[in-house]
Structures are given as C-alpha cells and as structure tokens.
Amino acid sequence: MRAPSSILPLALVEVTFAAGGRTIVDAITCEIGPSARTVIVGPNGAGKSVLMRLCHGLLAPTTGRIEWRGAGASAVGRRQAMVFQRPVMLRRSAQANIEYALALHGVPRRDRWALARDALGRVGLGHLAERPARVLSGGEQQRLAIARAWALRPEVLFLDEPTASLDPTATREIEAAIDAIHASGTKIVMTTHNLGQARRLADEILFLHQGRLVERAPAIRFFTSPATAEAAAFIKGELPWT
Amino acid sequence: MNSLHEAFAQAAALVASGDPALVDIVLLSLRVSLSAVCIATLIGLPIGAAIGVGRFPGRRALIVVLNALMGLPPVVVGLLVYLLLSRAGPLGELGILFTPAAMVIAQSILILPIIAALARQAIEDAWTEYQEQLRSLGAGRLSAAFTLLRDTRFSLLTAVLAGFGRAAAEVGAVMIVGGNIDGVTRVMTTAIALETSKGDLPLALGLGVILISLVLILNAAAYLTKEAAQRRYG
Amino acid sequence: MDVIRRFLAAAFGAALLAHAPAFAQQKFITVASTTSTEQSGLFKHILPIFEQKTGIQVRVVALGTGQALDMGKRGDADVVFVHAKPLEEKFVAEGFGVKRFEVMYNDFVLVGPKSDPAKVSGTKDIVAALQKIKAAQAPFASRGDKSGTHFAEVRLWKDAGVDIAKDKGPWYRETGSGMGPTLNTASGMNAYALTDRGTWLSFKNRGDLVISVEGDKRLFNQYGVMLVNPATHPHVKKDMGQAFVDWVISDEGQQAIAGFRIGGEQLFFPNAAP
Numbered sequence: 001m002r003a004p005s006s007i008l009p010l011a012l013v014e015v016t017f018a019a020g021g022r023t024i025v026d027a028i029t030c031e032i033g034p035s036a037r038t039v040i041v042g043p044n045g046a047g048k049s050v051l052m053r054l055c056h057g058l059l060a061p062t063t064g065r066i067e068w069r070g071a072g073a074s075a076v077g078r079r080q081a082m083v084f085q086r087p088v089m090l091r092r093s094a095q096a097n098i099e100y101a102l103a104l105h106g107v108p109r110r111d112r113w114a115l116a117r118d119a120l121g122r123v124g125l126g127h128l129a130e131r132p133a134r135v136l137s138g139g140e141q142q143r144l145a146i147a148r149a150w151a152l153r154p155e156v157l158f159l160d161e162p163t164a165s166l167d168p169t170a171t172r173e174i175e176a177a178i179d180a181i182h183a184s185g186t187k188i189v190m191t192t193h194n195l196g197q198a199r200r201l202a203d204e205i206l207f208l209h210q211g212r213l214v215e216r217a218p219a220i221r222f223f224t225s226p227a228t229a230e231a232a233a234f235i236k237g238e239l240p241w242t
Numbered sequence: 243m244n245s246l247h248e249a250f251a252q253a254a255a256l257v258a259s260g261d262p263a264l265v266d267i268v269l270l271s272l273r274v275s276l277s278a279v280c281i282a283t284l285i286g287l288p289i290g291a292a293i294g295v296g297r298f299p300g301r302r303a304l305i306v307v308l309n310a311l312m313g314l315p316p317v318v319v320g321l322l323v324y325l326l327l328s329r330a331g332p333l334g335e336l337g338i339l340f341t342p343a344a345m346v347i348a349q350s351i352l353i354l355p356i357i358a359a360l361a362r363q364a365i366e367d368a369w370t371e372y373q374e375q376l377r378s379l380g381a382g383r384l385s386a387a388f389t390l391l392r393d394t395r396f397s398l399l400t401a402v403l404a405g406f407g408r409a410a411a412e413v414g415a416v417m418i419v420g421g422n423i424d425g426v427t428r429v430m431t432t433a434i435a436l437e438t439s440k441g442d443l444p445l446a447l448g449l450g451v452i453l454i455s456l457v458l459i460l461n462a463a464a465y466l467t468k469e470a471a472q473r474r475y476g
Numbered sequence: 477m478d479v480i481r482r483f484l485a486a487a488f489g490a491a492l493l494a495h496a497p498a499f500a501q502q503k504f505i506t507v508a509s510t511t512s513t514e515q516s517g518l519f520k521h522i523l524p525i526f527e528q529k530t531g532i533q534v535r536v537v538a539l540g541t542g543q544a545l546d547m548g549k550r551g552d553a554d555v556v557f558v559h560a561k562p563l564e565e566k567f568v569a570e571g572f573g574v575k576r577f578e579v580m581y582n583d584f585v586l587v588g589p590k591s592d593p594a595k596v597s598g599t600k601d602i603v604a605a606l607q608k609i610k611a612a613q614a615p616f617a618s619r620g621d622k623s624g625t626h627f628a629e630v631r632l633w634k635d636a637g638v639d640i641a642k643d644k645g646p647w648y649r650e651t652g653s654g655m656g657p658t659l660n661t662a663s664g665m666n667a668y669a670l671t672d673r674g675t676w677l678s679f680k681n682r683g684d685l686v687i688s689v690e691g692d693k694r695l696f697n698q699y700g701v702m703l704v705n706p707a708t709h710p711h712v713k714k715d716m717g718q719a720f721v722d723w724v725i726s727d728e729g730q731q732a733i734a735g736f737r738i739g740g741e742q743l744f745f746p747n748a749a750p
Contacts, residue, residue: 053374056378058374058377058378077380078380081378081379082378084374084375084378087375088371088372088374088375088376090389090392090393091392091393091395091475091476092475100379100389101379101380104379104380104381104385105380132474132475132476133476134475134476135474135475135476148379328550328551328552329550329551329552329709329711330549330550330551330552331550334551337711339552340506340535340537340552421506421535421537422537422538423535423536423537424519424520424536426535436515438656438657438660439511439515439653439654439655439656439657439660440515440656440675440678440679440680441656441659441660441663441679441680441681441682442680442681443680443681
C-alpha cells in the first residue's frame, strides 16, 4: 500500500460556533498534529461534542476557520471518520453495514467483503458478521461503529463519548479497539467526561470549559500539575456538571 | 339483525358456489387495485423520500397540499380521469375509457398522495435520526434518500397497505371511468353498488363481507411478514 | 428477505395481468343505456343471442338517460339505447345521432305504501293520483337526476296542473340518484315513487311498497336506439354498431325482447316499425 501524504495538521483559527443566541464554542485557536492520542475533556456543556462536529465537518463555524494544512488535505473528506456516542446502524447485517460505508467511499465491490470481514475481526465481532446490526447489544453496536469507521482506513478518527452509555466490560472492549486502531497508525481525537478513561488513553489533553480552550497539556502533566484553577477543580470533581 | 345474518349466509353461499362470474369480479378487483398500488408506490415513494430529505423553497406548502390530497374524493378523481380519457378529451385517442386500464389510472391518482404523504413522514422521521451518521459516512442527499427508503421499509409497507385499502374500497372513481360493464369492468365495489340499487341488500352485504375478508387476509399476510422481518432486523 | 421487494414483484405481476385483457384485440361495441334496461336483466337475456350470432361483444354502460345521451355526445359510446323521446330527437337533430329507431316500450307504475295515505290506489288515473298526493302532502321520492324517468315524472306533474319546481314542499324528496337507490329511499320512508315496471319487478327491497297506480296510457314508456354519428365522431364503430341497431329492431331481436320475463311476466313490449 502506498502511503499518501498526510492531511494533518488540523488548524483551528478563532473558531466560534453560536446557535440560538448561545455561544457554544468560543474563539478556539489550536493546531492538532499527527500521531498522539488527543483527548478533549471538560464538564458537560463545555462544547466538546460541537467542537468534534466542527472538526469532522458536520457543522460549519459561525466565525473563524478550520484548515487541514497537510499536503494531502485535498482528499480530507475521505481521510477522516467519526464514531458517535449513539451510532446509527442500518437495518442490515453487521457485515453489510461496513460494506455500505465502503461503497460510499468508492471502494470497488470485489474488495468490500474482505475489508469488512477484516475490520469486524479486529474489533472481535467476526462471529457476528451476518447478524442484523440493530439486534446487537449497545457495546457490540459501538464496536461495529468503530469497525465501520476503521474499515475506511482514515488517517484521523474522531470519537465522541464512545463509551458514555456502556457498562464497564463493554467500555474496556471499546478502549482496546481504540488502542488497536491507534497502534495501526491512525490519529485518535476523542471526547470523554470520564477522567479515568482520559488517564488511560490520552497522550495529550485539551481542556474545554464554557466553550473556551482553557488548557492544553501532555496528559501526565495535566493530571499531576494543572496550570489553571478550572482544570484543577475539574480534576478534583468540583466543577458543576451543567 | 336478521338481514346481517342473511348477509353472512349469502357470503358463505357465494364463496361455496365458486361462481365463475364472482371469481372474475374478485380477480379483476385485485388486479386493478394491486396494479394501482404498484404504480402509485413506484412514483409515490421517491416523491415522499425527496420531500422528506430535501430542502427547497415551498417545501412546507407542498407537504400541506400532499396531506390534503390524501382526502381526494374518488368521484372527483373519476370525473377528472373521465374527462381526460373521454373521446372528446385530450387523451381520447388512447381509447381506454371503460377499460381496466382506465380504472388503474384513476386509482393510482387517488392513492398516490396517500403513499407519498405517509412515506414522506416516515422518511423525514428517520432522516432526523440518521442524518449525522449518513453525512459522516459520506452520503449525499440522493444516496441518503435511497438508504432511508430501504431502512424504513417496514413503515413504508404500512403506507403501501393504506393505499391498497383505499383503492380496494373506493367505488366512485372506478364506477365513472370503468362504467361497471358486466364481465369487463365490474369489480367488487361497483357490484356492491349495483346490487344495492337493485334492492338486493343481503347480496350486496354478502359481497361486502367477501371484499372485507379479502382485504383482511392481505393485510394479515403483509403484517405477519413484516413482523417476522422486523423481529429479525430490529 | 426483502418484504417490499417481494410485494412489488407481486404487484408487478398483477399489473401485467390486468393490462393483458384490456389491450387484447376483441370485437366489441360500447352501448350507453339506462339503468332500467340493465338492472332489469334485459341485456343479460338478449345480448348473448346477439354475440353468438355476430361474435361482437356488447359492453353496456348503464346510466340515466340524460347522462347516457351525454356520453354519446362526447363520443364515448357507439350506440345509445334510452327512453326519452324528445331528448333523443334533439340528440339526432343536433347531429350526434344518425337516426332514431323505436324499439320497445314498457310502462311506468306509481308505487306507494300499503297504507296508502293519499288514498290513490284503485284508480287508473295517474294525473288524479298525483293531485291527491300533493293535496295530502304525502311523501314522494323523486329521481331528481334528469333521467328518462325523472323527465316523465315532471311531465306528469305538469299534466296534473302542478308546477313541481315551485310547489314542492318537504313532502317531495329529490334523491338525485338512480331508480334503485330512489326505490330504496321510498321503501325506507314509505313514500310514493314513479318507477319503470322492469326495475320494480326485479327490485327486492320493497318493504311495505306496492303498486298503487298502473295502466294509464300516459304511463307509457318508449325506448329508442340510435347509432352515434360517425360524421361527428370518426372513431365510432359504425358497422358493428349499426349491426346491433339493425338486429335489435329485426324480427329476431324483437322476439328476444318479447321472450324476456321475470316470474312469468313480460317486461318489455317490442314495437319497432317493420
């Protein structure tokens, strides 16, 4: 497989998003580079999910710019994928759900079956390939969503609270799948409000509070010596969850 | 309730007799209404999907109009098609007035808004749920519309059945464009109207019982198929 | 697996079946006629004889006389077979019909409830009977649909010196529908009604209704038949249509009409000019 040039880094310049008279993301400027696992944390309502959708391209910023600055940025739509907190599965088999995504990305019909099987195997769902996707459990559906995104061979994978509604066992399985994807060379950008998960997965932390990027730091430093009072309060569990 | 009792006895006797004239009438009813459902489905589902997923000026007005057209009076549709297909009308050259083809056209027009409007609602509801996911996977509106048509197939079956029920039950349109010609365009509903006007109420009611039973059987079959499939696909 | 797909396949098959017979080449003509001839069963009796002889299928669309003539005017029928002489003559005079032939007659009867609230039974005088109904304000159900029968009824009221359009009260109900539905209405509300004898004899939901007045010469009901003018409507199947007209007024056709009976009673009396 030839290695196409990278779409990264991703640059946000004074990005603001407002809806219904409320500013949800407030003048965020930052650059996200390759390789590290970037985890966006912050209390509920900090604007994490909206920021994720802005980066993925589902929402357009009210003001400011989002730029993919890598040499391969012209094909950015096909080089990054997203996994939602509640993924929507089509009424067809697990296998067919992945083949559907592959078809949308222009993968030739003859290659789809094998690529889908491979992706299912990597998240441990190979034995459920022919099972209708909608009757799978919540954890299985989330792993299927990850497999579906992964099958597209994205350079960047966004995950929005991928374990928010799952039990601990399912959560561990998802985290293992995320690790495996990262190990295969995919850049991970995810949100979570679960600090334990952030500690386990993050290489670097972006801390959001009330729509603003308050602190950005390598994970170890963020958890041991946060630079801002808000971050310190958040780590101690003192910030209100509103 | 003597006459009700008599009607059911009549219905049973009619079915038991296997009268070939009755069989022809039943088969013609099914052919005409199923053809109309087929045509209205092929046209109505894409229309419903397009309105459900699309964003264009006048969309809300179009939805209101479509919903209102669900209540189209069959007689008005019949008259309209009659004037179109009459020799003195714009499509008179076809020479298909008073044929089953004319009846299929009238019923298709009658049920098209029903199927399109119910499909529109189902697709739009699903679109709310699927939109982000499908856009994220890279689907455009057109391909999303087809995906939704397939994924809402169980709800769409209900729309199609509603259309069939309306087609099978209406008498006003087929009476006008078919002419209720014995052996050519006589269907269950026009036969019922005829027997009513001849004062043979038990026979009319008996035919009605058969018609309702047929529609019931078809609906039950469709419902059971749908339920089994839905249990499988979630 | 796919419910919709299977359903569509079935519907497609059905669609093909539905259209095959419609477009099959078949020798047939379309006759616009009245409910009285169709519903009495006359056509069921005579048409098979004609079809057997000529191989021409006759498709009858039964409407009120006014509508049937209108259908001929629009060119949607090849032959018109109705009962309202003045309207028929106008139809021919305006160039819509070729030539009118008298075929047969039957008669109208006045039916009413057994209790006879207007005390009209026993008389043969239809005009006097109508005057009594009006005086007693007894319920009367009228077709009110511009049919041949309605036309005849309005003429009879006129003979009775009643301007029904002006003098009608709540006792006079216009149903605006065919003979059968009007009789159903009359039966339901115990009203008097004017009906052709054929429809009455084959009508089953009589309730308390019986014949009150019959046999008056003014109740005579003449039927006529005419080919729709091919000069006005070139697509008219003039040879087959004329063959039907000729047969109906031929000895054979006339005998077939005379041979039609319900419960031993002859309904239509052939009187074509020889």
